[in-house]
Amino acid sequence: MLNPISVEKFADMVMENNKGYRKKDLLRDLRNTLEEKKNGAKCMVCGAPIWAAGSAITGTNLCFTCTTGEADDSEDYEIE
Numbered sequence: 393m394l395n396p397i398s399v400e401k402f403a404d405m406v407m408e409n410n411k412g413y414r415k416k417d418l419l420r421d422l423r424n425t426l427e428e429k430k431n432g433a434k435c436m437v438c439g440a441p442i443w444a445a446g447s448a449i450t451g452t453n454l455c456f457t458c459t460t461g462e463a464d465d466s467e468d469y470e471i472e
């Protein structure tokens with residue numbers, strides 16, 4: 393299970409680990425993608441519900457496994 397995290401906290405985490413993001417843009421992308429997920433957005437590859445946190449960063453609607461190539465999502469986060 394992905395660990396739930398607020399959009400704000402996730403944005404701070406991304407900005408700590410990556411240079412070049414503007415928080416305002418990041419928050420907008422995260423909220424938009426989360427909204428898409430709530431509206432039933434599906435992974436382009438396998439049709440599972442998208443991983444909103446990752447899809448917002450990559451700009452592509454993918455589930456956790458298709459984004460990372462890993463099945464174990466217990467050490468990662470999902471925005472809510």
Ligand SMILES: [Zn+2]
Nearest residue numbers: 435438455458
């Ligand atoms: Zn997938």
